[in-house]
Amino acid sequence: MQNRIDLLLKNFPKPSKVPDKFMQYKLPIHLICSGLAYRKLAKDIAICLVRKYIEDNRVIYPPIYLTKSQFINGWRDFLFINGQKPDKWKKASVVVFDGLDEANNQTELQYISSFISQLIVDKTPFILISCNKISEQTLRRYNAMSFGVQLLDIEVVNINES
Structure with a gap:
């Protein structure tokens, strides 16, 4: 089992040790960090939540x-075409999107919002990572809360549960 998980995660960076308190959360989740x-x-x-998801759900796709x-740079590879998932992530078990807060303009924000909406509609488990400077407008734009996406402020959890 461990070899299979390691094989699925071969392209992922190796994580540092993460406090157990963060392992109780389920996907989909939006991790908010500052600094x-x-x-x-x-x-x-x-990465640890992805590993846990793979272990718990006996996932076969990376x-x-x-x-x-x-x-x-490759947004066309990720957006649905005629309701079909693109090959780039058709068989993805989980999608980790790091940089939700980094959209440089409305067009980029629109592409990112569309992608996240697709993940929600398709019920693909995902993890979003952004700095806390992300605007409420952006959060409302993809309406994640109404679809059960947990919001986790890492700094608050880290300080409150230390």
Whole structure:
């Protein structure tokens, strides 16, 4: 089992040790971090949550770890075409999107919002990572809360539960 999980995660970075308190959360989830120290922790939490999801659900397809620049540079590869999932992530077990807060303009924000909406509609488990500077407008735009996406402020959890 461990070899299968390691094989599925071969393209993912190796996480640092993550406090157990973060492992209770389920996907889909939006991890909000402030500053670089918490961004590193957010990435580690995301990787550990993906590993846990793969273990718990006996997943056979690999997850995708996607940065904002990878998405914007190849956005056509990720958006639905005539209601069909693109090959790029058709068989993704989980999608980790790092950089929700990095959209440089309305067009990029629109592409990102469409992608997240597609993940929600398709019921693909996902993890979003962003700094806390993300606007309420952006959160409302993809209406994640009404679809059961948990919002986790890493700094608050880290301080309150230490």
